[in-house]
Amino acid sequence: MDKVMSNKKMIALYVLPSLILILAIVYIPIVLTGYYGLNEWNGIGPMKFVGLDNYTTLMKDSKFWDSAKHSLLLAVFSALSLIVYLAIAMVLAAKLKGANLFRKIYLIPMLLSSVAIAQLWLKIYHPTSGIMNTFLESLGVNNPPAWLAEPSLVLLALFIPILWQYAGFYILIYYAALKNIPTSLEEAAKIDGATSLQIAYKIKLPLVLEVIKVTIVLAVVGSLKYFDLIYVMTDGGPNGASEVMASYMYHTAFRAYDFGYGSAIGFALLIICLVATWIIRKLTVTKDTIQYS
Amino acid sequence: MFRKWTVLLLTLCLVMVAAGCGGKDESGDNNNDGGTTNAGGGKVTINFMHLWPEGVSAGQNKIVNQIINEYQQEHTNVTIKQEVLDNEQYKNKLKVLSASKQLPDVGVTWAAGFLQPYVEGKLFAPVDDLLSGDLKDKFVAGTTEAYNIDGSTYALPLEFNIAPVYYNKAIFEKYNLKAPQTYAEFQNIVKTLADNGVAPIALGNKDRWTGSLWYMYLAERFAGQETVAKAIKGEESFKNADLLKAAGEVQTLVDQKAFVKGFNGLSNEEAKSEFLNGNAAMYLMGTWELPNFTTNEEIPQDFRDNVGFFKFPAVDGGKGNVNSWVGGPGVGLFVSENSKVKDEAKKFVEYFVTKWGEQSVTGAGVIPATKVDTSAIQLPQLYIDLFNEMNQASSITLFADVQMKANAAETHLNMIQALFGKETTPEKFAEEHDAAIKKGS
DSSP states (O other): OHHHHHOHHHHHHHHHHHHHHHIIIIIHHHHHHHHHTTEEOOSSSOOEEOTTHHHHHHHHOHHHHHHHHHHHHHHHHHHHHHHHHHHHHHHHHSOOTTHHHHHHHHHHHHHSOHHHHHHHHHHHHOTTTOHHHHHHHHTTOSSOOOTTTOTTTHHHHHHHHHHHHHHHHHHHHHHHHHHTSOHHHHHHHHHTTOOHHHIIIIIIHHHTHHHHHHHHHHHHHHHHTOOHHHHHHTTTOSTTTTOOHHHHHHIIIIISOOHHHHHHHHHHHHHHHHHHHHHHHHHTOOSSOOOOO | OHHHHHHHHHHHHHHHHHHHHHHHHHHHHHHHHHHHHHHSSSOEEEEEEESOOTTTOHHHHHHHHHHHHHHHHHSTTEEEEEEEOOHHHHHHHHHHHHHTTOOOSEEEEOSHHHHHHHHHTTOBOOOHHHHTTTTTTOBOTTSGGGGEETTEEOOEEOBEEEOOEEEEHHHHHHTTOOOOSBHHHHHHHHHHHHHTTOEEEOOOTTSSHHHHHHHHHHHHHHHOHHHHHHHHHTSSOTTOHHHHHHHHHHHHHHHTTOBOTTGGGOOHHHHHHHHHTTSEEEEEOOGGGHHHHHTOTTSOHHHHHTEEEEOOOBOTTOSOOTTEEEEEEOOEEEEBTTOTTHHHHHHHHHHHHHHHHHHHHHHTOOOBSBOOOGGGSOOOHHHHHHHHHHHHOSEEEEOHHHHSOHHHHHHHHHHHHHHHTTSSOHHHHHHHHHHHHHHOO
């Protein structure tokens, strides 16, 4: 087996099938999308080449930039919430009674399908019979807001279930990373008189730094291209107040029959994601990875 | 050593080629299918895609299966293969299939604006020959026109809908109210209900076309049917004083708390349940909801007995007519231009439309686009009343989002949400409409 694996041609042969699949399913469509973006096309009839028209329209399209702003806001919130998840994971990773149960509790939302979560939160947010407003009314709040119908509140109201949905995922990743830290390090620090806060900050945090970087990229890129809960819960409304880039792309292509422009939005979304990843990579670069053992 | 790898690679290539052939073989078979049809008497498969899943539209689904079974018994050489999707998925799939020119032989379409790109892309076959054949004069006047583009008809309508305002008689009685004859009376009802803490109108404006219905009625009642039609065609500005008044009236209603709380975030289904639960007193919706208020056993009998309807009242000094309705044909059947079994498919469509007209009234409670003799069948009173109203209609204004081209329709629907949410003024609302309609496409 070693012999086979050391043969370059053999490696090429084994890599080939998945390479072809990825090319056909991911990379070629990306190039095609970029090309469709150069055309005026209703998705059905013939295409008309219009050069960079769609992209120049995009630059000036306030609706697109509004949706981009909403996506960015979601990205910021997702990235910030990682701090909370890390803290929770640290508590769970400490040998705490009942930690196992809590870990499961946090993970369960991740097992639900997006549509189920959306339906659940639609019920919670229902303006007259939802838990949220019934609760607020019982606290004596007069006329609580209709969460999903207020342009100023709708984004915030959507962020909560979105963050809630992915909390378990990140907590699990951090938990696994923290469990990987050898206990000997912690014991040694304790003998030297370190407090648990110091242990968390000086020993655990640097050791899971690589994982943190990966999760930041995951959270930011995932937020930028986020679609499902928003599509089900508000469909980008009211009047675009909760439109994100992916939903704007969908509406343009599938509702307004503008596949050319829709493709241009999709391509712009890809570029924005790439740039965001690159920036995060640059910002979080460390000279060398820390290793204590 | 080298030879071994060459052999391996060659084998791999062969496998791929074989796989490729497999794919081609299949399409070859399809071609043969088409070929034998022309010879006549051979086996024919008609692919039929529709949007009546068993769970959501039980009545319709049953009729479809019944008609297909009967057709297959009468034409033993024909097999009809169904593909059933839910409304939204259906629309998406149709678009994707049309991009790769793989539309089903027979499918469901909507009228006017929805139809346009498919016709321009030469994907639907004209069905004029069917209209001049056995189906001549079978359709209710004004239904097939909505499927007519540049002189040819591209689909045959199945349903015909108008939108009355349904109301809960029990709530009206409790507050001593009567179905309104004038708009002033209507406003009084709204005020009385709102003052008593009852939501006057159930509206799920997350779906946007629901709010569009209200605007369309107000526009018709203030400005008259012709002006509305012209404005939508781009021959008249939405800045027309009467149309501005209509848009302003929408916001007045919002200010009077006429609509359920949070209507811009509620879907039509959620709003409907407010009406069905007796939380809201009125509900403006198409006649496709009739089964829920007449025959649907899942809804309590006492509620169904309490549902009445009234015509959208005329406005004082308005140019509209109280007998003018907002509505239009629902869905129709098309035959794919690229179908290999076009003639067979057309025959099936003809058969389907005829049978549908006979069965859908009693079976699904929908109003078919074909003429039906109601005296011969037992029908709920609400249904008969609406049927009579429809026969007296002075004009029918087609749903705005169906009439407009896709892009303009999107703007219209978004602006409706903004207008109801008071994020825009009637003037700005009109401006955006004019711009979108002028832009076309």
